Amino acid sequence: MTAILDVQNLAVRFGPTLAVRNASFTVQKGETHCIVGESGCGKSVTALAIMNLLARNARRDAKSIAFAGQDILAYSDRQMEDVRGNRMAMIFQEPMTSLNPSYTIGSQMTEVLRRHHNTTRDLAEQRAIGLMQRVGITAPQMRLGQYPHQLSGGLRQRVMIAMALMCDPELLIADEPTTALDVTVQAQILRLLAELKQELGLGILLITHDLGIVARVADHVSVMYAGEVIETGRTADLFANPSHPYTRGLIDCVPVPGKIKPGEALGSIPGTVPVMKDGFSGCAFRFRCPQASEICTQAVPRHEVGPNHLVQCHLPSRQGGAQ
Amino acid sequence: MSKTPALTLKDLSCTFHVQGGLFQPARHVRAVDRISVSLEEGGVLGIVGESGCGKTTLARMILGLQNPTSGEAFVHGQRLSELDRRARARLIQPVFQDPFSSLNPKHRIEDIIALPLRAQGSFEPHEIERRTAAILERVGLSTEQGRRLPAELSGGQRQRVAIARALILEPRIVVCDEPTSALDVSVQAQILNLLGELRRDLNLTYVFISHNLAVVEHVASEVMVMYLGRMVEHNTTARLFSEPRHPYTQALLASVLTPEPGLGLPDVGLGDIMPDPANIPSGCRFHPRCLKAQPQCATIEPLTSHPSDHATVECHLF
Numbered sequence: 220m221t222a223i224l225d226v227q228n229l230a231v232r233f234g235p236t237l238a239v240r241n242a243s244f245t246v247q248k249g250e251t252h253c254i255v256g257e258s259g260c261g262k263s264v265t266a267l268a269i270m271n272l273l274a275r276n277a278r279r280d281a282k283s284i285a286f287a288g289q290d291i292l293a294y295s296d297r298q299m300e301d302v303r304g305n306r307m308a309m310i311f312q313e314p315m316t317s318l319n320p321s322y323t324i325g326s327q328m329t330e331v332l333r334r335h336h337n338t339t340r341d342l343a344e345q346r347a348i349g350l351m352q353r354v355g356i357t358a359p360q361m362r363l364g365q366y367p368h369q370l371s372g373g374l375r376q377r378v379m380i381a382m383a384l385m386c387d388p389e390l391l392i393a394d395e396p397t398t399a400l401d402v403t404v405q406a407q408i409l410r411l412l413a414e415l416k417q418e419l420g421l422g423i424l425l426i427t428h429d430l431g432i433v434a435r436v437a438d439h440v441s442v443m444y445a446g447e448v449i450e451t452g453r454t455a456d457l458f459a460n461p462s463h464p465y466t467r468g469l470i471d472c473v474p475v476p477g478k479i480k481p482g483e484a485l486g487s488i489p490g491t492v493p494v495m496k497d498g499f500s501g502c503a504f505r506f507r508c509p510q511a512s513e514i515c516t517q518a519v520p521r522h523e524v525g526p527n528h529l530v531q532c533h534l535p536s537r538q539g540g541a542q
Numbered sequence: 543m544s545k546t547p548a549l550t551l552k553d554l555s556c557t558f559h560v561q562g563g564l565f566q567p568a569r570h571v572r573a574v575d576r577i578s579v580s581l582e583e584g585g586v587l588g589i590v591g592e593s594g595c596g597k598t599t600l601a602r603m604i605l606g607l608q609n610p611t612s613g614e615a616f617v618h619g620q621r622l623s624e625l626d627r628r629a630r631a632r633l634i635q636p637v638f639q640d641p642f643s644s645l646n647p648k649h650r651i652e653d654i655i656a657l658p659l660r661a662q663g664s665f666e667p668h669e670i671e672r673r674t675a676a677i678l679e680r681v682g683l684s685t686e687q688g689r690r691l692p693a694e695l696s697g698g699q700r701q702r703v704a705i706a707r708a709l710i711l712e713p714r715i716v717v718c719d720e721p722t723s724a725l726d727v728s729v730q731a732q733i734l735n736l737l738g739e740l741r742r743d744l745n746l747t748y749v750f751i752s753h754n755l756a757v758v759e760h761v762a763s764e765v766m767v768m769y770l771g772r773m774v775e776h777n778t779t780a781r782l783f784s785e786p787r788h789p790y791t792q793a794l795l796a797s798v799l800t801p802e803p804g805l806g807l808p809d810v811g812l813g814d815i816m817p818d819p820a821n822i823p824s825g826c827r828f829h830p831r832c833l834k835a836q837p838q839c840a841t842i843e844p845l846t847s848h849p850s851d852h853a854t855v856e857c858h859l860f
Contacts, residue, residue, distance in 0.1 A: 372593075401753065402755070402797040403793060403797045403810050406807055409807050410807045430801040434805075435805060435807050455804060458802075459803075473727055473800075473801050474731075474756040474757055474760040475800050475802075484738065485731040485735055487729075487732045488728035491696045491698070
């Protein structure tokens with residue numbers, strides 16, 4: 220397996236606030252890597268940092284961000300423009316706000332290809348029609364002339380996916396691609412992404428807050444909390460042996476039909492995610508952690524609890540060293 | 543046995559008239575179509591369905607915020623349309639989806655919570671103060687938080703405020719319209735647990751609308767499935783989840799993604815046709831998406847059948 224994206228020690232700050240701290244993960248070709256976490260954990264900022272689309276007041280630092288073997292950290296804006304939308308494409312959460320309401324679907328879809336590959340409009344439209352068919356949009360010819368408001372939410376999200384695929388990207392970054400959709404449509408869109416991954420050998424970085432989605436589509440998972448990756452591993456390993464108290468808490472919060480009796484209380488995590496400022500040290504979860512102790516104010520070590528399964532927590536060392 | 547149900551809906555319908563374009567005729571959108579159901583005191587009626595199925599319109603009618611086109615709703619035996627606003631507010635209260643837009647950003651929390659009492663016009667100031675303090679504590683907020691503005695609270699805390707505001711008049715029924723879908727899972731669990739405690743302690747009856755079936759399964763005692771304005775299936779929660787009858791219910795249940803790795807993604811098999819409430823199909827309104835559709839489904843509207851006690855299903859297969 221070769222890595223399509225390798226992020227090492229990414230940090231993003233907005234003034235004194237640390238949005239992402241020391242995040243490292245790798246997305247392999249033909250694999251879905253999920254970043255899961257609650258609002259404010261830094262998962263969307265991570266995606267924007269990779270694409271270099273952060274707001275002006277943000278500062279990005281990293282050891283390296285390697286895309287297909289090339290370090291894109293030092294790329295100029297011009298160089299990045301050639302990568303973005305071309306070899307690395309993104310799907311956003313809200314298809315209604317990320318499509319331009321005053322341009323037709325056709326002109327928005329062909330624009331990327333014409334910008335990056337300088338093709339004729341006819342060729343670009345043919346490719347758009349082909350891709351729309353591929354993602355399951357009926358009557359694609361007609362859709363080219365329609366405006367975003369004339370499509371349903373599910374169709375708009377399919378248009379976003381088709382648009383992202385226009386230039387044959389190697390990496391697809393999808394930020395909550397199904398959150399705005401009905402459950403029935405959600406399953407269809409996720410199946411489509413899984414098929415495309417197989418067919419085109421795409422690497423997918425999927426950002427979500429939904430552990431159900433993670434369990435069903437991810438090959439690898441990274442759990443983020445307060446800007447850090449606190450646990451990462453293969454999906455099956457992470458769900459079979461969740462090793463960080465936060466990961467365990469998160470899994471217990473999700474109601475699963477048949478698992479908890481009606482009327483019984485769900486597991487929950489008291490409190491809220493803290494805002495990270497300069498000078499913070501120790502484990503950011505210790506304020507909500509049922510197993511916190513004195514040692515948690517000190518720098519947190521990483522432990523390997525299984526093959527490729529890393530956890531950032533004092534617990535394994537307290538329980539007598541790494542397993 | 544002859545206890546009056548907390549909530550009874552009889553053939554409740556709501557039709558909207560939507561202006562067409564310049565040269566197009568006005569269209570009729572049947573958002574809710576002849577819904578009849580009754581709910582015992584202390585029960586939780588879960589309402590599930592895709593967006594546009596009419597679940598929010600139904601909730602608005604139960605709250606008296608939307609007049610039904612036809613049919614009638616009864617609350618503890620009283621005709622809803624005969625109650626004035628104050629009396630209605632003492633019986634039924636809402637908790638809405640988005641705690642960011644349903645709280646006035648310029649009012650302090652304690653004023654937001656006390657407003658329903660003030661609107662009644664019959665409470666003494668010290669009584670208002672006493673009740674506000676008591677309900678704040680009951681939902682897990684401090685007196686100090688009561689003096690803040692909504693913007694200073696987190697999403698979960700704001701939803702606690704919305705719950706406190708709903709409960710301050712000691713209503714009998716609370717209509718929760720997607721109360722946790724704007725919240726993180728860890729906070730969602732806190733709010734669901736709180737709602738459950740309050741229901742037991744205060745003997746409340748809930749109408750609970752959600753698109754999240756796992757949440758509905760957890761909180762509801764009975765579930766009704768809506769499709770394009772019709773109640774296509776209704777049963778106790780345990781029965782509906784263990785033996786879903788209607789093909790649409792089956793598809794909905796299949797599309798729930800539980801956190802169980804290795805199961806992969808379900809093939810829901812509903813196709814790409816999206817339901818349009820302004821253009822309801824003939825016969826069974828679900829037939830264009832139904833895997834088990836037969837010729838008669840396209841022409842004859844199915845009747846409601848009762849395959850067992852307490853269960854209804856609207857499908858030609860039953």
